[in-house]
Amino acid sequence: MLLKIAAVLPMALLGRFPWWRLSASLAYPRILMYHMIAHQIPGSKLNKWRIPPQQFAKHMHYLTMHGWQAMTMSELMSSDTVPEKAVVITFDDGFACVYDYAMPVLRDLGLKSTHYLLSHAQDNAWDAHKEVKRESLLSEKQIDTMLASGLVEVGVHGQHHRALVDMGYTEIVDELIISKETIEQRHGIQCLSLAYPYGAWHGAVVMAAKECGFDHAVAVKNRLYQPKHDHRFAIPRLTMDGRRSSVLDFSLRLAKG
Ligand SMILES: [Zn+2]
Numbered sequence: 001m002l003l004k005i006a007a008v009l010p011m012a013l014l015g016r017f018p019w020w021r022l023s024a025s026l027a028y029p030r031i032l033m034y035h036m037i038a039h040q041i042p043g044s045k046l047n048k049w050r051i052p053p054q055q056f057a058k059h060m061h062y063l064t065m066h067g068w069q070a071m072t073m074s075e076l077m078s079s080d081t082v083p084e085k086a087v088v089i090t091f092d093d094g095f096a097c098v099y100d101y102a103m104p105v106l107r108d109l110g111l112k113s114t115h116y117l118l119s120h121a122q123d124n125a126w127d128a129h130k131e132v133k134r135e136s137l138l139s140e141k142q143i144d145t146m147l148a149s150g151l152v153e154v155g156v157h158g159q160h161h162r163a164l165v166d167m168g169y170t171e172i173v174d175e176l177i178i179s180k181e182t183i184e185q186r187h188g189i190q191c192l193s194l195a196y197p198y199g200a201w202h203g204a205v206v207m208a209a210k211e212c213g214f215d216h217a218v219a220v221k222n223r224l225y226q227p228k229h230d231h232r233f234a235i236p237r238l239t240m241d242g243r244r245s246s247v248l249d250f251s252l253r254l255a256k257g
Pocket of ligand 1: 197
């Protein structure tokens with residue numbers, strides 16, 4: 001029986017997803033984690049983090065056509081009742097290509113999104129050991145323009161993308177307070193949402209995040225967020241992988257988590 005099913009499914013799909021699993025409840029919000037919206041670079045070690053612009057546009061049109069409701073992370077975390085088919089579109093690191101390729105689509109479709117920014121970085125220097133080419137991050141002006149759309153929440157991702165789990169408690173607090181206050185003052189906003197660099201956290205990181213005034217924090221985990229069970233400082237998200245970004249991949253991820 002399994003062989004028969006295997007024969008009719010595209011082989012490429014078989015190894016990728018637990019396609020035999022039933023779709024997950026629509027009551028669980030889908031929290032999507034994007035990084036760059038950019039063309040793949042042959043041989044690059046960072047292609048996992050590059051969703052081609054045309055694929056990103058297809059993802060967003062899919063959400064709209066199938067009745068998914070985009071909320072910001074803080075809207076999700078402050079709502080008493082989460083609607084069915086809630087989706088949170090998040091972007092980590094604040095890459096400049098998001099302004100060029102994601103924002104026009106999000107604006108056209110009226111989709112809200114949450115962007116986790118670094119307060120003290122101009123490019124992805126933290127990836128320098130993987131790739132010589134540096135990717136620029138959003139300018140202050142671009143961030144202001146995004147905020148003016150009324151569709152964008154800005155959250156915090158640290159100063160330079162250092163792993164919080166490698167620091168002592170005081171250092172974690174300093175890292176978080178400085179990045180939070182810098183971004184808040186720079187753009188005249190309040191940042192309540194935190195994304196841990198590398199998705200890495202432990203008890204002291206959570207304690208520091210609370211002390212610094214964050215309301216919640218997102219991690220990675222690659223599973224669906226279950227509001228009644230998950231800790232609000234360890235919210236799982238679904239990685240959007242640039243090497244598996246077809247609409248079929250996307251729709252399966254959305255359905256099954
Ligand atoms: Zn990051």
